[in-house]
């Protein structure tokens with residue numbers, strides 16, 4: 001569905017005044033290659049300024065790359081812009097595609113004209129999305145008066161009315177409460193599973209990724225650092241799981257053979273382990289009387305943070 005080969009995008013920048021300013025270039029994306037298969041949901045992660053938006057803008061045809069080959073559904077986005085746009089949907093959490101002062105229903109009607117959606121398909125899609133996203137109560141409300149959660153749901157419907165094959169989601173849950181986030185995630189899961197829509201998802205919320213994407217791409221300073229599953233990332237870099245044990249009394253010998261002890265304080269000791277928890281639990285309970293045990297999962301957020309901070313992954317040398 002998406003092929004990106006050696007994508008490079010630099011911007012000319014100017015600092016200082018127009019006449020005496022100095023020109024420089026920013027390499028927003030450097031030598032990025034990846035493919036996305038039809039029906040996949042892929043998370044695109046990276047810290048601020050990493051190059052995510054620039055990549056998405058190239059993929060949607062808004063920007064022409066400096067170098068590299070890009071094909072989406074057999075089209076070159078910036079060359080076949082009109083045909084390309086007809087096949088994709090995009091939702092940007094920070095801004096809306098809806099007309100600010102028009103009732104939502106009228107905005108959706110206008111989009112039907114823009115995308116030339118046949119009447120019957122429009123009717124079917126609108127009914128389906130109204131039900132799934134519970135748009136009914138605010139179809140008559142202008143975008144400016146919608147809450148952020150309502151606006152995001154309306155924008156999702158707007159992006160999908162013309163049955164695109166590919167959906168770009170940029171921070172679709174930013175600023176929403178937990179319930180609203182879940183509703184958006186469930187909907188995205190649904191349209192991927194039921195309609196086979198391919199999704200490229202940019203987000204800083206890792207729960208979005210955990211719930212939706214089996215695969216993640218991590219970009220930083222314009223270079224792709226990782227392409228693979230989130231669980232693999234966890235196994236490779238996330239560190240071990242932890243077993244926190246509350247003994248009946250401070251143990252005379254807190255070290256347990258076969259387990260790596262991380263800390264001990266009074267009756268509580270913490271051990272690191274890999275894989276299933278049954279064996280470590282059996283080892284500690286055989287060691288001394290135990291009151292309680294808790295398994296602590298490695299923290300994916302911390303893993304990603306460490307990757308961003310440059311400690312774990314490096315881009316291949318050009």
Ligand SMILES: Nc1ncnc2c1ncn2[C@@H]1O[C@H](COP(=O)(O)OP(=O)(O)OP(=O)(O)O)[C@@H](O)[C@H]1O
Pocket residue numbers: 011012013026027028046047048049050051052053054055
């Ligand atoms: N039009 C532009 N002119 C000059 N520099 C730009 C332009 N657009 C982006 N950049 C620079 O390119 C780099 C990548 O920016 P980009 O917006 O792609 O990052 P991002 O990963 O989307 O960040 P964020 O998470 O903050 O949205 C940044 O250093 C940014 O300042």
